Structures are given as C-alpha cells and as structure tokens.
Amino acid sequence: MxxxxxxxxxxxxxxxxxxxxxxxxxxxxxxxxxxxxxxxxxxxxxxxxxxxxxxxxxxxxxxxxxxxxxxxxxxxxxxxxxxxxxxxxxxxxxxxxxxxxxxxxxxxxxxxxxxxxxxxxxxxxxxxxxxxxxxxxVGKPSTFMMDFLLERFNTPPSRMCMVGDRLDTDILFGQNSGCKTLLVLSGVTNLATVQDSSNHIQPEYHTSKISDILGLLKEEPISS
The missing domain is CATH 3.40.50.1000 (HAD superfamily/HAD-like)
Incomplete structure (x- = not known):
C-alpha cells in the first residue's frame, strides 16, 4: 500500500x-x-x-x-x-x-x-x-498522522510506503512510523545530499520522479 x-x-x-x-x-x-x-x-x-x-x-x-x-x-x-x-x-x-x-x-x-x-x-x-x-x-515527521491513518484504514505500517521529496520530514516520518520509504529526487532533495556523509536519514529506495513507479503498480496490483 x-x-x-x-x-x-x-x-x-x-x-x-x-x-x-x-x-x-x-x-x-x-x-x-x-x-x-x-x-x-x-x-x-x-x-x-x-x-x-x-x-x-x-x-x-x-x-x-x-x-x-x-x-x-x-x-x-x-x-x-x-x-x-x-x-x-x-x-x-x-x-x-x-x-x-x-x-x-x-x-x-x-x-x-x-x-x-x-x-x-x-x-x-x-x-x-x-x-x-x-x-x-501535527504534520510530518510527527507520527500523529500515522495514528490517524491506522485508526481509519486499519492497515499496518509494514504494508505502507511513504513517498516524498524531503529527508527531514517525509522520509523521517516514514521511518518514525515503521513504513518503507521512497525518496523522489524531483523535489527539494538531490542524490548528492542523500549520499553526503553528514546525512543520517537514508531512504530504503529512491527514484528520479514519481512516475517511475507507475509501471510497477500496473504490473503488480496491490492486494487487499
């Protein structure tokens, strides 16, 4: 999910x-x-x-x-x-x-x-x-939003992937919440920042733009 x-x-x-x-x-x-x-x-x-x-x-x-x-x-x-x-x-x-x-x-x-x-x-x-x-x-990286989502959708964080373009909010939110994380490099964060030795927030996955994952979603429909 x-x-x-x-x-x-x-x-x-x-x-x-x-x-x-x-x-x-x-x-x-x-x-x-x-x-x-x-x-x-x-x-x-x-x-x-x-x-x-x-x-x-x-x-x-x-x-x-x-x-x-x-x-x-x-x-x-x-x-x-x-x-x-x-x-x-x-x-x-x-x-x-x-x-x-x-x-x-x-x-x-x-x-x-x-x-x-x-x-x-x-x-x-x-x-x-x-x-x-x-x-x-109340926004990212606070986990309050995850508590709200869990209550509304009853889906465990392990079945979620947080997609975003910021390390210190989007990716950190996903890590704090127990989600998989995907960094999109078309926004505020570039690959050099991710690879910098001073950066301690590492996404599990990264891609150049959000449309890169659309083909994967079509090939592998999300099960309920």
Missing amino acids: YLYAYAADHKGSFFAIVLPLINNVYVVGEEGIVQEVNLVGYVALGGPDDAKQIVELKPNYLFEHDKNVGAVIVGLDQHINYYKLQYATLCICENPVCLFIASNRDAVGHLTNMQEWPGAGCIVAAVCGATEREAVV
Missing part, C-alpha cells in the same frame, strides 16, 4: 479530536487551513482575512485580540505580516491554556520550478521566538 495523505484533511481530523471545547481558532496560514477549521465546527479567525492588516506602532497603542481564541494554528502563509505575528503571540501568551499548533516545520519548499522558498517552519520559528513556546507539530 502506498501512502499519500492530504495534510488539510489530516489537520481537520486532529482539530476534531484535540479541540472539542474550543470555539475560536486563530490561523496564521492560508485558506485551506481556514476551511478545515470551519469544516469541523470551529470559528476560524485570521488567515487570508488578515493579509492586509497593518500595525501602527504609536504611543498608548494597545493591540486588541480575541480572548476566546483557544488555539493558534500556524502553517505556510504567503501573506505573513507583523499583525498576524502579534495576534498569534498575544493569543498564545495571554489566553489561558491556548494551544500552539504547527502544520509542519519545513524550512523551505519547492514552491516554484526555479527555486526554493521559505517554508512554514520559518513562520513557526518566528512565533516560537516571540512566545518562548514550542509548537505541537
């Missing part, structure tokens, strides 16, 4: 399990996270709605925030700004028992075909620095 998990669906399931008594959630992230928060019955604040918010640093200025926010979720946000960072910081530091959740801590992402871009991990790190709190990471 080849494992491919949609991050948004996974996080939505996490919210439903972990946040049963919380009404409002502040999102530093994009529309996908907002939609998943709303889908499981919570009120999502922030996200794209705060993309154009501006902070005026002037005497006697008090930044107001929603005291009913019980969780802050931080993910990749192409419109990150100082307003969002301050709002998230106040919620985490001043609201009683406010959870701090990160979708992932990827340092960079291959968001265009020409270069890498700062990933969600950069934004999570900014909030960690301001709050002096560490986030609960």
Whole structure:
C-alpha cells in the first residue's frame, strides 16, 4: 500500500479530536487551513482575512485580540505580516491554556520550478521566538498522522510506503512510523545530499520522479 495523505484533511481530523471545547481558532496560514477549521465546527479567525492588516506602532497603542481564541494554528502563509505575528503571540501568551499548533516545520519548499522558498517552519520559528513556546507539530515527521491513518484504514505500517521529496520530514516520518520509504529526487532533495556523509536519514529506495513507479503498480496490483 502506498501512502499519500492530504495534510488539510489530516489537520481537520486532529482539530476534531484535540479541540472539542474550543470555539475560536486563530490561523496564521492560508485558506485551506481556514476551511478545515470551519469544516469541523470551529470559528476560524485570521488567515487570508488578515493579509492586509497593518500595525501602527504609536504611543498608548494597545493591540486588541480575541480572548476566546483557544488555539493558534500556524502553517505556510504567503501573506505573513507583523499583525498576524502579534495576534498569534498575544493569543498564545495571554489566553489561558491556548494551544500552539504547527502544520509542519519545513524550512523551505519547492514552491516554484526555479527555486526554493521559505517554508512554514520559518513562520513557526518566528512565533516560537516571540512566545518562548514550542509548537505541537501535527504534520510530518510527527507520527500523529500515522495514528490517524491506522485508526481509519486499519492497515499496518509494514504494508505502507511513504513517498516524498524531503529527508527531514517525509522520509523521517516514514521511518518514525515503521513504513518503507521512497525518496523522489524531483523535489527539494538531490542524490548528492542523500549520499553526503553528514546525512543520517537514508531512504530504503529512491527514484528520479514519481512516475517511475507507475509501471510497477500496473504490473503488480496491490492486494487487499
């Protein structure tokens, strides 16, 4: 069985399990996270709605925030700004028992075909620095997603293969979860990085692109 998990669906399931008594959630992230928060019955604040918010640093200025926010979720946000960072910081530091959740801590992402871009991990790190709190990471390489998959599909990790292009998230997640691992070299990791003596995360298999395995899947159908 080849494992491919949609991050948004996974996080939505996490919210439903972990946040049963919380009404409002502040999102530093994009529309996908907002939609998943709303889908499981919570009120999502922030996200794209705060993309154009501006902070005026002037005497006697008090930044107001929603005291009913019980969780802050931080993910990749192409419109990150100082307003969002301050709002998230106040919620985490001043609201009683406010959870701090990160979708992932990827340092960079291959968001265009020409270069890498700062990933969600950069934004999570900014909030960690301001709050002096560490986030609960629900994405890779955390094994929470595997626990969710095992509960939903009842398939042992030994029958799964984690396919991804990052060593420190995708492949490490597979190793932490007890899966086979396949590194695809068409993304952020190249073969030189894998073979570097300083790299201690080794996939069991690697291939140049995901389409390389399609022929194998056609030749050997996956048994139930």
